[in-house]
Amino acid sequence: MQRQTLKTWLFLAPAGAWFLCMLVLPLVVVFVFSFGERGAAGGYVPAFTFDNFLNLGARWAAFKNTLTLAPTGTLICLLIAYPLAYFLALKTSPRWRTLLLILVIVPFWTSILIRSYAWIYLLGGQGIPSLLNALGLGNPRLINTPFAVLVGIVYGYLPLMVFPIYVALERLDKRLLEASSDLGSPPWRSFLQVTLPLSMPGVATGCMLVFILLMGEFLIPAMLGGGKVFFIGNALVDLFLQSRNWAFGSAVAVALVLVMLVTVAAYLRLTRRWAGGRDDVSLM
């Protein structure tokens, strides 16, 4: 028995140490800093004040952008990824499937930085707008707008949404679909009653993954938002590296963690009720 516990601890030790040093301690530091004050030359001076939190309103735009564009981006990713994953998992022949799946990952072989530069050009004055202009469809401004950030987000995060959904659909027992059609369902109803509910775990995973990463995103808004469409991540970079107000930056970081915890908890609640187990009450 004791040997067993010792073994368990030994196995857990590296991960535990990592978790402690790289996650828990920094979080504690950030939490402590968030009640401090900015030093005269920047940095942190110990204190105990709630001013930083009361000041959060100054960064309202960043919160607003993050909390609207992250969910919107997640939703658009989902709407594009689901049909794609469905096609890959259920409609392609196994011979082509591997190749097509590789094509989904290929963009990851290039740095997101380079790919974002490509989008800067595409959405900039020389790119799509000038093309539209030549076609006589007006000259809309695309770069440095929320739309540009959304395009970048969806483009960058789509594969992360495709894969969990693909895996869920791939694992779906195809015989259930036969059973469903045999029991009198037209294909669309089989989809609603069998495919969709059984792929929900993949949808939940994909949404969670994309949403959490988007909440902390800073590169894409920085490049495609041109300093006009700010995310919380950009605010943090600004506060810690430019204005060197560590205390206020910590307060923003703590607020971000709290917002994230609340939304993720709410989301988990929702999906569990929605996808988990005996939801046939609604059918009967």
Place this chain on the structure above:
Amino acid sequence: MASLEISALTKSFDGQEVLRGLDLSVGDGEFWALVGPSGCGKSVLLRNIAGLVTPDSGTIRLAGRDVTRLAPAERDIAMVFQSYALYPHLSVAGNLGIGLRQAGLSRADTAEAVRHVADLLGLGPLMNRLPQELSGGERQRVAIGRAIVRKPSLFLFDEPLSNLDAALRVHMRIEMADLHRRLGRTTIYVTHDQVEAMTLADRIVVMNAGRIEQTGRPMDVYHDPANMFVAGFIGSPRMNFLDAGRLGRPGRHVGIRPEHITVSRVSGAVSGTVDHIETLGSETNLLVRTAELGFVTVRLFGHQEFAANETVHLDFDRQRELYFDAAGQRLR
């Protein structure tokens, strides 16, 4: 309820012919068993009837209506899959009721029909369980229940009992017979188990390599097989096929069932030595090595003591011998 007429049905996969022109005519309310070696096309035939695959040519008529090109949902057929294919995300009640709800039945009528079927199959206490929380036999019953609750004109069963242990199979076999008697629906039942086929069916269809070898009442197929394939496939232990020339009989092969051979320690038409003995208590099977005829299987009733390598003499019941030509066709 309905009759089923299949004519000249063919189906190929990737250029390989799996069904090679099948004809079948199942009367209203009859119970037919479909048997044949693995890979002969039994499941493919059922899937054609259910509409899960479309035949290359031929027609399928149900109650006089041509359903060959209809979608599965429009055929009024229910299939019970070997794998059960229960919806893992729905409870037993949900699995039973889903087909009715989507057919537009009201909530109350669905609940009523589900309760009726649950009573019929003894599923009452399990209604709120998920499939993963059921035993194999219970899942089996839910799968059957899901099919019968819709009151289809035709039932298709694809080896429904093959995943169950021996005791449960016997139990479910009796329940199947009982169910058929009560519901009286036309049924096609694929099985590997000869006892199931023999005991449940009005008619047996023996398939081989995408063709029907013989159709008939269980005892007709058993006693009066059309060819060597059927004679060898039906019956266990397998029928002996012996050289007709050496026995001085007509044709090329003589077929004789192991139970139609008598063994004597004193004298007989053919002598040999006991090579292998299987003692089952209720019967004793001997594999006898003979000089003229090769190996001969003999089935004796009850528990009989023989020693390995003991010399025995065999006599064949000539009334029961069957004769086949070189192509394996029966000579009458």
